[in-house]
Structure formats: C-alpha cells, structure tokens
Amino acid sequence: MFAQLLFLLSAVLTVGCAIAVAVTKNIMHSCIFLLGSLIGIAGLYATLGADFVAVTQIMVYVGGIVILMLFAVMLTGGKDFVSRAQNLLGLAPSMGNKWTYGIGLFVGLVFLLTNIKLLSNIMKSYPAKTFGNEFPSTVSQIGHLLVKEHVLAFELSSVLLLGALVGAAIIARPRKQ
Amino acid sequence: MISLISYLIISLVLFIVGLVVMISRKNIVAILLGIELILNAAALNFVAYSRYVTNNLDGHIFSLFIIVVAAAEAAVGLAIVIRFFQIKETIHIDEATQLRN
Amino acid sequence: MNQTLVSYLSQYEFYDVLIGIFGKNEGLLAFVIYLLFAAAIVGLCATIGGLGTYAERKISADIQQRIGPNRVGPYGILQFLADGVKMITKEDVMPNTADKFLFYLAPMLALIGVFATLAVLPWSSGFMMADLNVGIFYLIAISSLVGVSVFLGGYASNSKWSMLGGLRGASQIISYEIPVTISVLSITLLAGGMGFGTILSQQQGTPIHWFIFHNPFAFIAFFVYFIGALAETNRAPFDLPEAESELVSGYHTEYTGMRFGFFALAEYIEVFVVCGVGAALFLGGGNLPFNVQFDIIPLQLFQVVIFMTKALILYYVVIWIRWTFPRLRVDQLMSICWKYLTPIAIFNLVGNAVWIVVFNGKSIADLVFGGH
Amino acid sequence: MTPAQFDGLMPIVILMGIAVLLFAGGHFVSVLLAPKKPSILKQTPYECGEQPVGSAWSAFNVRFYVVGLIFIIFDVESVLMFPVATIFKELNEVGEGGYALIVFLSFISVLIEGIAYCWKKGDLDWVKSFQVSNKK
Numbered sequence: 001m002f003a004q005l006l007f008l009l010s011a012v013l014t015v016g017c018a019i020a021v022a023v024t025k026n027i028m029h030s031c032i033f034l035l036g037s038l039i040g041i042a043g044l045y046a047t048l049g050a051d052f053v054a055v056t057q058i059m060v061y062v063g064g065i066v067i068l069m070l071f072a073v074m075l076t077g078g079k080d081f082v083s084r085a086q087n088l089l090g091l092a093p094s095m096g097n098k099w100t101y102g103i104g105l106f107v108g109l110v111f112l113l114t115n116i117k118l119l120s121n122i123m124k125s126y127p128a129k130t131f132g133n134e135f136p137s138t139v140s141q142i143g144h145l146l147v148k149e150h151v152l153a154f155e156l157s158s159v160l161l162l163g164a165l166v167g168a169a170i171i172a173r174p175r176k177q
Numbered sequence: 178m179i180s181l182i183s184y185l186i187i188s189l190v191l192f193i194v195g196l197v198v199m200i201s202r203k204n205i206v207a208i209l210l211g212i213e214l215i216l217n218a219a220a221l222n223f224v225a226y227s228r229y230v231t232n233n234l235d236g237h238i239f240s241l242f243i244i245v246v247a248a249a250e251a252a253v254g255l256a257i258v259i260r261f262f263q264i265k266e267t268i269h270i271d272e273a274t275q276l277r278n
Numbered sequence: 279m280n281q282t283l284v285s286y287l288s289q290y291e292f293y294d295v296l297i298g299i300f301g302k303n304e305g306l307l308a309f310v311i312y313l314l315f316a317a318a319i320v321g322l323c324a325t326i327g328g329l330g331t332y333a334e335r336k337i338s339a340d341i342q343q344r345i346g347p348n349r350v351g352p353y354g355i356l357q358f359l360a361d362g363v364k365m366i367t368k369e370d371v372m373p374n375t376a377d378k379f380l381f382y383l384a385p386m387l388a389l390i391g392v393f394a395t396l397a398v399l400p401w402s403s404g405f406m407m408a409d410l411n412v413g414i415f416y417l418i419a420i421s422s423l424v425g426v427s428v429f430l431g432g433y434a435s436n437s438k439w440s441m442l443g444g445l446r447g448a449s450q451i452i453s454y455e456i457p458v459t460i461s462v463l464s465i466t467l468l469a470g471g472m473g474f475g476t477i478l479s480q481q482q483g484t485p486i487h488w489f490i491f492h493n494p495f496a497f498i499a500f501f502v503y504f505i506g507a508l509a510e511t512n513r514a515p516f517d518l519p520e521a522e523s524e525l526v527s528g529y530h531t532e533y534t535g536m537r538f539g540f541f542a543l544a545e546y547i548e549v550f551v552v553c554g555v556g557a558a559l560f561l562g563g564g565n566l567p568f569n570v571q572f573d574i575i576p577l578q579l580f581q582v583v584i585f586m587t588k589a590l591i592l593y594y595v596v597i598w599i600r601w602t603f604p605r606l607r608v609d610q611l612m613s614i615c616w617k618y619l620t621p622i623a624i625f626n627l628v629g630n631a632v633w634i635v636v637f638n639g640k641s642i643a644d645l646v647f648g649g650h
Numbered sequence: 651m652t653p654a655q656f657d658g659l660m661p662i663v664i665l666m667g668i669a670v671l672l673f674a675g676g677h678f679v680s681v682l683l684a685p686k687k688p689s690i691l692k693q694t695p696y697e698c699g700e701q702p703v704g705s706a707w708s709a710f711n712v713r714f715y716v717v718g719l720i721f722i723i724f725d726v727e728s729v730l731m732f733p734v735a736t737i738f739k740e741l742n743e744v745g746e747g748g749y750a751l752i753v754f755l756s757f758i759s760v761l762i763e764g765i766a767y768c769w770k771k772g773d774l775d776w777v778k779s780f781q782v783s784n785k786k
Binding site (some may be wrong): 009027046059065138146151157161164168 | 710716729732734
Binding site for chain 3 (some may be wrong): 658659660661662664665666668670672673676677680681683684685687688689690692694695696708714716717718720721724725728731732735736737738739740742743747748750751754755760761762765769770772774775
C-alpha cells in the first residue's frame with residue numbers, strides 16, 4: 001500500500017517536473033524542476049529496493065550537479081538570460097513549429113502503444129517477482145561487487161574523475177583575457 | 178504490485194522529454210539539463226531490470242557508474258560553457274561555430 | 279537490520295491492543311504511529327530551536343557580562359514565543375524585482391531538507407523512526423538541500439547583498455561537506471556499517487568504547503567533523519554568508535516575517551541535528567554507561583535523556599565558539615577547508631584503514647584491557 | 651524489499667509532508683494576521699538606502715565554479731568509497747584485509763593526486779588565482 005503510494009508520488013514528481021523542465025522559459029526554473037525530477041527518480045529507486053543508489057542519486061545530483069548548474073547559470077547568464085531563454089513554444093523556424101511537434105507527438109504515441117502491446121507479451125515471461133529477503137542490504141553487496149568483480153571499473157572511475165577534474169579546472173580557470 | 182512496465186514508461190517519458198529539451202533549447206546549459214534527464218532514464222531502466230529480470234545487483238553498479246559519468250560530464254561540460262561565455266559573451270548554441278577562436 | 283520504530287514497538291504487548299483497535303490494518307497503524315512521533319519530534323526540535331535562540335542570547339549576554347532577555351516569562355525564557363508571534367504578525371515584504379516562485383520555494387526547501395534528516399536521528403536504541411542501513415549517508419545527502427535553498431534564497435531576492443551571501447553560502451556549504459563526509463567515512467570504516475543502529479551498537483559500555491577514543495585518528499576525525507559541521511550550518515566563526523558587517527544579512531536580507539522565521543528555524547534545527555549526529559557517531563549517542571540485559575520503555579527514555587545531554591553540550595560549545603572567535607576572511611575560509619581540513623580528513627581515513635588491518639579492528643581500549 | 655524497509659521510508663515522506671504543511675500553514679496564518687501595506691520603497695531591494703543600480707543577476711567570478719568543480723569530484727569519490735568502507739571490516743575478518751587495503755588506498759591515492767594538482771596550480775587559493783593567471 002505504502003509502496004504504491006510512494007511510487008505514485010515519485011512518478012508524478014518525476015514526470016511532472018521533467019515536463020516542466022521542457023516548457024518553462026526561465027533556465028533557473030528549469031534547473032529547479034530538474035532537481036524535483038531527480039528527487040522523484042531517487043524515490044523510484046527506493047521503491048525498487050535500491051536504497052544505496054537512491055541516496056547516491058540525491059547526494060550527487062542534488063548536492064552536486066544541480067548546484068554546479070546553478071553556479072554555471074549564474075556565471076554565464078548575466079543579466080539577460082531571462083530574455084534570451086527559450087522554450088518549446090518559442091522556437092526558431094528551423095526547429096519546427098507547433099504542428100510538426102503535434103504530429104511528432106502523435107506518431108510517437110502510436111509507436112509507443114504498438115510497442116507496449118508487443119512488449120507486454122514478452123514481459124509476461126518475466127513475472128514481477130515478489131522479493132522476500134533477497135536484498136537484505138544492498139550496500140554490503142554493492143561493496144563486495146565493487147571490490148571483487150568490478151574492481152577495475154572502481155579504480156578506473158577514480159582515474160576518470162581525476163581526468164575530469166584536471167580537464168575542467170584547466171578549461172574553467174580564470175585567466176587574463 | 179507495481180510492474181516493470183510502469184517503470185519503463187516513466188523512463189521512456191523521461192527520455193523523450195530529455196530529447197525534446199536537447200533539440201528545442203538553444204541555451205547550452207539547458208541542453209546539459211536534457212542530457213541529465215536522458216542519463217537518468219537509462220539508469221532507471223538498469224535498476225528496474227536488475228530488480229525484475231536479472232535478480233542481481235549488476236544493474237545497481239551500472240547505474241552508480243552512470244551517475245559517476247554524469248557528474249564528470251556535467252563538470253567538464255559546464256566548464257566548457259563557462260569558457261565559451263568568457264569568449265563569446267553568450268551561451269547561445271548557434272554561436273558555437275568555430276573549433277578554436 | 280532496518281529496524282523501525284514500529285517494528286521496535288511491536289515487541290510490546292500494547293501493540294497488539296493497538297492492532298485490535300485499528301482493525302488489523304498494520305499499514306494504517308504504522309502511519310498513525312509515525313505521524314504522532316514525527317509531530318512530537320518536530321515539536322520538540324522546534325522548541326529546541328526556539329530555546330536555541332534564547333540560549334544564544336543568554337549565553338552571549340553571560341559572556342559579555344550583560345543580562346540578556348529577561349522580560350518575557352521567568353528569566354525571559356518565553357522570549358522565543360514572543361519572537362515567533364512577532365514574526366507571524368509582521369508584514370511580508372518581497373522585492374518587486376524578485377523571482378516570486380523561487381522566493382517562496384527557498385525557505386520550504388530548507389525546511390524539507392532539515393526535517394527529512396530527523397527521520398534517522400537516533401534518539402535511543404529503540405526510538406529512532408527508521409534505522410535505514412544507509413542512515414548517515416542519507417542524512418548527509420538530504421541535508422545538501424539546505425545548500426540549494428541558501429543559493430536560491432540569495433538568487434531569488436535579486437538584491438546584491440543576498441546574491442553575494444547566497445553564492446558564498448552555497449560554496450561554503452558544499453566545500454565543507456567534503457571533510458565532514460570523509461570523517462563520517464572513517465566512522466563507517468570503524469563500525470562496518472552506515473546505519474545508526476550498527477554504529478551505536480559498537481559503542482556500548484563505558485566512554486572508553488566510544489569511537490572518539492577508538493584510535494588517535496578517530497580522535498582527530500571528531501574535531502574535523504565538528505569544525506566542518508560548524509561551517510556547514512553557517513555558524514560563527516564561519517558565518518560569512520550572513521556576515522552582518524559585510525553583507526547586511528546575507529542570503530536572507532530580503533526575507534521578512536514568516537519566511538525569515540522558517541529560515542532561522544531550519545538553521546537552528548540543523549545545528550541541533552549536526553550536534554546530535556556528532557554525539558551519535560563519536561560520543562556513543564544514547565548508549566547507557568553500563569550493560570543492561572533487559573529493555574523497557576523507561577530505560578529508552580533514559581537513553582533519550584543521555585543523547586539529548588550530549589547533543590546539548592555540543593550545542594553549548596557551538597554557541598560558546600560563536601562568541602569567542604572572530605570571523606574568518608573568505609580566503610582563510612577556503613584555505614582552511616581545502617588545505618587543512620580535507621588533507622587531515624584523508625589522512626585520518628588512511629590511518630583508520632591501516633589501523634583496522636594492523637590491529638585487526640581492535641580499539642585502544644581493547645588492546646590495553648584486552649577484550650572482544 | 652522487506653516490508654520493514656518500506657516502513658523505513660514512511661517517516662521520511664511524513665516529515666517532508668509536515669515541512670510543506672508547516673510552511674503552508676505559517677503562510678496562511680501570516681496572511682490572516684499580518685498587515686498588508688505595500689509601497690514602492692518597501693519593495694525595493696535593500697542597498698543601504700541607495701537606489702539600486704541594475705539587477706543583481708549578473709555574471710559572477712568563475713572561482714565559485716572551480717570550488718564547485720573540486721567539490722563534485724570529491725563528492726562522487728566519497729560516494730564510491732562508502733560501500734567499500736562498509737565491508738572493509740568484514741573483509742578484514744575473513745583475512746582479505748590486505749587486498750581491501752590495497753584497493754582502498756589506490757583509490758584514495760588518485761583522490762590525493764587530484765587535490766595535490768589543484769593545490770599546486772593555485773585553484774585552492776581564493777586570492778592567488780588572479781596572480782597566477784596574470785603571468786600567462
């Protein structure tokens with residue numbers, strides 16, 4: 001009962017905020033809606049039993065990426081970023097107009113429904129498993145996987161992050177024009 | 178109980194919205210927002226499949242690394258945006274026409 | 279593993295009576311129990327936050343040889359109620375150039391971020407609402423919403439003072455999150471788990487079993503955590519985002535009335551939360567100083583008292599530090615975080631890992647007195 | 651997913667709900683009780699009595715971004731270290747402590763390289779980053 005409620009809340013938050021990202025004009029508001037969408041996805045992870053991934057999502061996205069994006073908007077926007085903001089309804093001619101988007105949406109929906117109809121037969125062979133104690137603590141299992149099976153990816157990710165840090169610091173470092 | 182297909186639909190909607198944001202916006206930061214949405218849609222699928230289909234935690238590991246890569250991508254991407262703004266005084270994507278100034 | 283308040287209460291007999299009253303609907307009963315307990319905790323924390331403002335003034339008055347608030351109630355102890363009523367009845371002013379949506383959203387985000395941390399705070403071994411097995415990690419993650427709200431509060435006001443305060447506040451909060459996180463990581467290493475239940479169950483007994491005395495590195499880690507926590511909650515000497523001599527009032531310059539009150543409430547509750555976390559991680563939390571084999575409700579309440587005492591002592595130290603040390607400069611702030619605290623925290627982490635391997639996870643007390 | 655795990659998420663949702671309700675309730679009471687006499691002077695952003703010139707939403711110094719950048723890298727690395735730290739003691743007890751220590755230390759050493767690089771290049775100095783840039 002509560003799981004369904006949590007799922008519903010998270011799904012509404014995720015999808016609603018994602019659509020709001022697309023339709024708001026102000027880039028700052030878009031960032032905040034993205035924040036809501038990411039929190040909603042963390043809730044969805046929680047309903048899937050992925051507690052560690054859910055908290056990681058909050059930690060990295062809410063505490064890190066969104067703040068970084070807000071900083072970047074602040075550093076680049078200047079005073080005229082509201083006027084230059086664009087949304088779905090104020091597009092340049094080459095990007096299509098309301099009609100092309102409407103037709104695209106319709107075609108997409110038809111495609112989606114067909115696919116769901118096709119996929120739902122395949123999905124039936126994967127019945128929704130009911131989980132007892134199969135994920136007692138994802139944290140220690142993830143730890144074991146990171147240290148044993150995926151140790152190379154674990155170590156390489158730190159090198160990737162080092163590369164990102166050095167590269168981004170070189171690019172963004174203040175210098176005399 | 179909640180079925181796999183509902184997660185897939187949410188993920189699909191996120192992916193489409195992210196794609197639309199990427200296509201329709203002319204602000205580079207907004208395009209990065211769209212990329213984040215797409216990456217999250219993929220990560221959500223991984224976790225959903227790992228719960229309903231494969232029944233192990235490899236999907237969790239995969240989505241963890243997606244989050245790591247997303248962080249690195251956002252850091253470098255936003256640094257490029259800031260540098261671009263310092264040179265061009267704008268972050269309109271159509272202004273990005275040269276590989277070097 | 280994943281003990282919750284409801285699963286704790288269900289071992290008592292009165293739980294069965296309650297189940298009967300609710301017609302076997304365990305979900306509804308759990309909801310009601312959580313709701314009541316959450317309301318009680320929020321009320322308690324709001325009172326602590328309110329009394330925190332009172333204590334702040336009274337202690338500062340004591341340090342500066344003044345009297346402090348003494349008009350409302352005995353010794354002025356009802357001052358915070360008077361302040362609250364004043365804030366509700368003040369006019370709500372918003373700059374006409376402000377971003378209205380974000381201006382409303384910012385205090386709410388601060389409130390959500392702080393209240394959500396209360397869910398895992400260990401009041402006693404039984405009375406914690408949810409002993410998630412990602413407990414402390416969750417707490418760190420969700421409290422970063424406060425950083426977003428500080429930035430948004432500064433941005434939305436569209437005032438230069440607020441904007442500077444918000445930018446400074448956000449960069450300070452995120453910077454000091456690193457030493458705090460790495461110190462917490464040391465404790466995770468020592469405890470072998472992130473849940474508060476796991477962490478607390480390893481610190482039972484006399485103070486010598488607390489994690490602060492586990493090894494020399496953990497001892498240093500406590501101070502790194504405490505300094506970082508001071509900075510994360512924007513307390514003096516790290517209160518640069520609201521430095522009144524430089525930035526008027528920082529990110530909440532333009533906030534008046536109720537919304538300012540919510541910012542202040544969130545800030546004071548957050549100070550209590552970080553003090554409580556410090557007490558739980560390093561100082562043994564609500565553990566009794568002696569071993570008891572049975573578990574009854576009064577004993578749990580006694581644990582709550584112990585936990586509150588430790589947390590409030592840390593709270594006193596926070597206020598004491600505020601009125602003792604001068605404020606830092608921005609460049610000093612950043613160099614303290616990145617050049618001192620973070621390297622020390624990493625050093626502590628490596629030291630703890632090596633200690634565990636070399637001494638096989640034994641603490642100093644175990645090595646000296648034997649045991650475990 | 652055990653039922654207890656879902657129960658553990660319930661207080662979080664309830665507390666968030668209480669926060670939103672408290673905010674809304676406070677606003678409601680404030681609307682009822684507070685006076686409402688707006689004037690143009692009250693609604694001007696505070697600048698110590700001066701007339702505000704321009705908007706506050708202008709481009710800021712890039713140093714804030716560099717701090718955020720270093721933060722996010724460290725944040726992600728500490729996130730990855732949490733599960734390993736959780737099982738470190740457990741691995742030590744089954745005699746794999748040396749292996750775990752090597753994995754852990756090699757991860758941390760890359761982290762230290764990152765902070766050493768930024769330190770050397772002056773990204774950690776709030777003031778000096780200007781002087782470094784002037785030389786180029």
